[in-house]
Amino acid sequence: MARRSGEENRRNVLEVATRLFYEQGIRAVGMDTVVKECGVGNATIYRQYPTKDALATAYVQGRADAWFERMEQAAGESSSPAGRLMAVFEVLAGDTAGPTYRGCPMLNTNTEFPEGGHPAHLVAVEHKQQVRDWFRALAVDAGVPDPDRLADELLIILNGAYATAAVLDGATYGQRALHLARLLIDNACPNP
Amino acid sequence: MARRSGEENRRNVLEVATRLFYEQGIRAVGMDTVVKECGVGNATIYRQYPTKDALATAYVQGRADAWFERMEQAAGESSSPAGRLMAVFEVLAGDTAGPTYRGCPMLNTNTEFPEGGHPAHLVAVEHKQQVRDWFRALAVDAGVPDPDRLADELLIILNGAYATAAVLDGATYGQRALHLARLLIDNACPNP
């Protein structure tokens, strides 16, 4: 039989787990399902990720990293700090409108693992804190008088759009959030 | 041994389950735990709620009903429609600041049971839709030109505050949401 490299297996397992965990939730997906879906023996998975918690943590960390990668790339296409902030909500509106949208992985993880000790929980919390800090830094760049306030407000809009779009119509609330963000940013920015 | 009435048992079971489900999540709490915490045999529970799904649904329905009851009471103390809208966010700010705050039960349920068929999922979705409809009705009463838009925006703020306060500092984001709501409502209302 064809032999896969360890790295190849690692990526494949994480890819499959990411899809299943995101679609159904981490607690709802058993390791048996991941094993079956991967088409490998379970020892292959447990060698790459020693526990389910470790696999779940890798999943959340991967989504958190991917979020910043995509957002910073989108923001990079804009020259002004205000435009960079807006870019985030434009990407968001695109995401929530998709047919496979199922909420924000980090928010979902926070409700699935509310205990402070769980490693996946920590990754989720840290991610949201980093998003807030990034918003704040961009607000400072834009010369906003109260960058803390704008950062907090934008974080509320962001999470609110993610959460609401997961419950009701995704496209609608992505657009509403986009308009809200524009309103707040325009109001906060000193330059006309 | 002292005998409890059926109604008494029913309330006690739901009370215990509500606490456990809210603190730890529905999937994280086994029926054995509910049984032990209630201090009764499991048959007593299964007589009142034939399945765990039924108990979970009763939990979510109870929280949804309690939400409207509290909010409508708080709103009733204000004479203007705009004041009634604001009352919601004042109560919200109080809730998220509490030490036992653990997120919005309906949002949490939506991520724990993303499948469309689950009864608890349906209750959660319906609740958020009803909140939006209520916001819209109040916006109409207030003479807002675009009540749909204000209702959607306030729903984003509401869910955003609930979600963000569950991840980061609850008191901070409850206050931020309160100010955001005031801004949107003042801007939308035609009377100065």
Added chain:
DNA sequence: AGTTTGACAGACGGATCGTTCCGTCACAAA
């Protein structure tokens, strides 16, 4: 007082959970 009733606690069942263990097989070194 004797009898019936039904709510009760807890033992129990099959299923599934996450995890460990084991025999096998492909490949590299000797």
Added chain:
DNA sequence: TTTGTGACGGAACGATCCGTCTGTCAAACT
């Protein structure tokens, strides 16, 4: 070719899941 190494699939493990069953005992009725 022989030997050694380690990744592999899959069986098997104990724990826990949700839900049923059974025997007991208190209360209500005759």
